[in-house]
Amino acid sequence: xxxxxxxxxxxxxxxxxxxxxxxxxxxxxxxxxxxxxxxxxxxxxxxxxxxxxxxxxxxxxxxxxxxxxxxxxxxxxxxxxxxxxxxxxxxxxxxxxxxxxxxxxxxxxxxxxxxxxxxxxxxxxxxxxxxxxxxxxxxxxxxxxxxx
Amino acid sequence: xxxxxxxxxxxxxxxxxxxxxxxxxxxxxxxxxxxxxxxxxxxxxxxxxxxxxxxxxxxxxxxxxxxxxxxxxxxxxxxxxxxxxxxxxxxxxxxxxxxxxxxxxxxxxxxxxxxxxxxxxxxxxxxxxxxxxxxxxxxxxxxxxxxxxxxxxxxxxxxxxxxxxxxxxxxxxxxxxxx
Numbered sequence: 001x002x003x004x005x006x007x008x009x010x011x012x013x014x015x016x017x018x019x020x021x022x023x024x025x026x027x028x029x030x031x032x033x034x035x036x037x038x039x040x041x042x043x044x045x046x047x048x049x050x051x052x053x054x055x056x057x058x059x060x061x062x063x064x065x066x067x068x069x070x071x072x073x074x075x076x077x078x079x080x081x082x083x084x085x086x087x088x089x090x091x092x093x094x095x096x097x098x099x100x101x102x103x104x105x106x107x108x109x110x111x112x113x114x115x116x117x118x119x120x121x122x123x124x125x126x127x128x129x130x131x132x133x134x135x136x137x138x139x140x141x142x143x144x145x146x147x148x
Numbered sequence: 149x150x151x152x153x154x155x156x157x158x159x160x161x162x163x164x165x166x167x168x169x170x171x172x173x174x175x176x177x178x179x180x181x182x183x184x185x186x187x188x189x190x191x192x193x194x195x196x197x198x199x200x201x202x203x204x205x206x207x208x209x210x211x212x213x214x215x216x217x218x219x220x221x222x223x224x225x226x227x228x229x230x231x232x233x234x235x236x237x238x239x240x241x242x243x244x245x246x247x248x249x250x251x252x253x254x255x256x257x258x259x260x261x262x263x264x265x266x267x268x269x270x271x272x273x274x275x276x277x278x279x280x281x282x283x284x285x286x287x288x289x290x291x292x293x294x295x296x297x298x299x300x301x302x303x304x305x306x307x308x309x310x311x312x313x314x315x316x317x318x319x320x321x322x323x324x325x326x327x
Binding site: 036037048049052056076077078079081 | 224225256257260278279
């Protein structure tokens with residue numbers, strides 16, 4: 001039952017992504033494509049080449065191209081730098097994996113350091129010598145005098 | 149173990165600072181336009197790019213021995229439209245005297261650039277720099293910009309923005325007068 005629910009949830013999440021790949025919108029692509037003259041995404045740019053690129057994307061969407069086909073066409077014209085995010089394949093995969101690896105490494109390092117600090121703190125606590133009975137009696141007297 | 153990780157951490161920090169310093173120095177050196185402005189004699193940065201006016205490629209090195217009027221343009225650039233007839237006239241006037249006008253179309257759709265070539269009747273060779281790799285080398289700040297390269301491959305003149313007939317004519321004549 002739990003597996004079925006998980007499967008349905010995955011399907012519900014995957015369906016819009018698949019639809020976006022097959023039937024992209026201009027606004028989606030505008031945020032994923034860089035204007036080559038101003039180095040910002042198309043939705044942030046009003047330069048002549050950005051307008052021309054928007055027109056190109058609209059034409060390709062109307063022709064029924066998928067998001068990947070449109071991106072491939074733009075890369076063929078302007079190179080990989082036209083994509084706001086590098087493709088998740090080949091050498092570019094490193095751009096996605098390295099931050100994740102660093103994040104995981106940082107998490108492990110923090111966990112290990114926290115564990116070490118906790119162990120050394122409890123060791124330090126256990127190393128505290130017991131109070132001398134005379135000093136303890138004096139402390140109790142002084143505390144009693146405070147209460148009085 | 150602790151000592152090794154300390155050494156490694158210091159090494160990484162030093163390497164990062166080194167990289168930053170190298171990047172700053174590298175950037176401060178500037179491109180071809182800065183060197184020319186400072187009166188330095190520098191080689192025109194080389195390139196080999198696909199042609200737009202016909203199949204094949206063209207390299208700047210293959211034009212050594214000729215004076216090259218190197219014009220950077222794009223079809224969406226308004227001043228380029230006004231400048232193009234003047235460049236084509238210069239090409240037709242000076243080509244028999246060892247002068248080549250070479251257009252470099254960048255940050256542009258190839259289809260748009262080809263339409264521009266047809267519309268404005270460009271007869272000089274035009275190459276397409278899809279990735280804009282030449283722009284940083286020549287330190288371009290916009291379109292159009294024009295450089296004149298001497299017979300020895302050195303940069304002689306730079307015109308930022310649309311070049312006038314008078315500027316272009318006298319620039320070419322100065323280059324021709326150099327021996």
